[in-house]
Amino acid sequence: MFPVTSAGALDSGKYDLLLSPRLSVTTTPGHIRVVVSWNDKGRASTDGLVAGFLTAVGRAPLEYSAFNPVIGRAYFNNIGERRSGIWYHGFKSLLSRTAEYTFTVDVNNFDAGIKDYIFYVRTADGRRISDYQNAKVDIYLPDNHGDPTSEDNIIVSGVVSTEFRDGRRFSFPYRTYELSKARRSDNNEASVWHVLNFHSKSTYDQIAGLENLYDTNLNRFVTEGWLDFSYPY
Numbered sequence: 469m470f471p472v473t474s475a476g477a478l479d480s481g482k483y484d485l486l487l488s489p490r491l492s493v494t495t496t497p498g499h500i501r502v503v504v505s506w507n508d509k510g511r512a513s514t515d516g517l518v519a520g521f522l523t524a525v526g527r528a529p530l531e532y533s534a535f536n537p538v539i540g541r542a543y544f545n546n547i548g549e550r551r552s553g554i555w556y557h558g559f560k561s562l563l564s565r566t567a568e569y570t571f572t573v574d575v576n577n578f579d580a581g582i583k584d585y586i587f588y589v590r591t592a593d594g595r596r597i598s599d600y601q602n603a604k605v606d607i608y609l610p611d612n613h614g615d616p617t618s619e620d621n622i623i624v625s626g627v628v629s630t631e632f633r634d635g636r637r638f639s640f641p642y643r644t645y646e647l648s649k650a651r652r653s654d655n656n657e658a659s660v661w662h663v664l665n666f667h668s669k670s671t672y673d674q675i676a677g678l679e680n681l682y683d684t685n686l687n688r689f690v691t692e693g694w695l696d697f698s699y700p701y
Contacts, residue, residue, distance in 0.1 A: 484566040489541055490639045491572075491610040496544055497675040498576030499610060500666065503641075504589055505568040506603035517600060519569045521666075522586040522695055523552050523579055529588075532556055532569060543572065552585075553577035575680045578668040584682070586695050589647075590660045597661050597689060601648045605663050606641035609676055643681060651688035658689040 484507075491499050504519045520531035528534075535556035538546045543555050557570040578585065589605065591597050645663050652658075664683040669676070 484562060484564055486568055486606070488570070488606070488608050488639055488641075491608060493610045493675050496572075496574075497610055498574050498669055499544070500573045500575060500676050500680060501606075501608035501639075502571045502573060502587065503568055503606040503608070504570075504603070505566065505606070506600050506647075507564065507566045508600070516567060516592060517569075517589055517597075517603060518592045519571070519587070519589045519605075521552070521554060521571075521573075522588070524582055530554060532559060544574075550574070550577070552579050552582075554585075573666055575666060575669045575676050576674060583668050585666045586662065587664055587666060588660055588662050588695055594659050596657045597647070597659050598652070598656070603647040603661075605645040607643040607645075607664075607681060608639050609642045609678070611639065642678065645683070645687055649687070653689040653691065655689075655691050658691050660690045660695065662686055662688055662690050662695055 486503060486505055488501050488503055491501060502519075504517065506517055508516045518531055520529045522529050530551055535551060535554075536549050537558035538549045538555045539558060543549075543557065546555070549555060553574040553576075555572045555574075557572065559567065559569050561567040573585070587605075589597070589603065591600070597603075647661055650661055650663075664681055664686050667680050667682050669680070
């Protein structure tokens with residue numbers, strides 16, 4: 469996260485920049501990065517929004533408190549910190565009150581027999597989630613940047629620069645879900661945003677793609693307790 473400020477700026481946090489290191493199709497083919505961000509104006513803490521996963525009916529959700537944060541480009545070597553195929557990279561905030569959570573989901577390593585994970589964002593204090601109109605969820609997929617065989621690499625003096633092999637480049641999100649565009653609930657006090665479902669790969673070591681993101685009839689506000697795996701795709 470990088471704060472961007474301007475003298476006399478009236479909208480603190482408007483231009484703050486969030487960057488995500490690239491996911492490689494060779495090193496992390498089944499990985500999908502999920503970045504939740506918002507600006508609460510009055511506060512930026514885990515008392516604001518909380519993101520999490522439901523991995524099966526009847527199971528406790530996996531939210532930040534269920535993980536030990538994994539920091540660094542080689543997070544995937546920390547298998548012991550992976551839960552149900554998910555890594556948590558921590559919570560961060562800026563003085564501008566911009567805040568973010570980041571997770572990485574490995575669709576090749578869902579729990580046995582599980583095909584879909586629900587991803588949601590809720591308010592920590594139960595107030596209506598529509599108060600957070602600037603919240604968004606960015607989704608990043610693996611690409612060939614950083615792959616020595618990729619035509620997108622830059623050749624320096626006849627050699628593929630190591631700068632492009634070790635994760636020091638950044639990606640644009642493949643998809644962005646904005647809370648302001650989510651489908652509203654009949655309950656004006658709804659406190660949960662069911663953003664999308666992640667679908668597992670049927671064969672190990674396949675490359676994650678848009679087919680792993682299910683959002684038809686989703687991206688909607690729901691009342692807590694009404695998250696559902698059975699929305700039609």
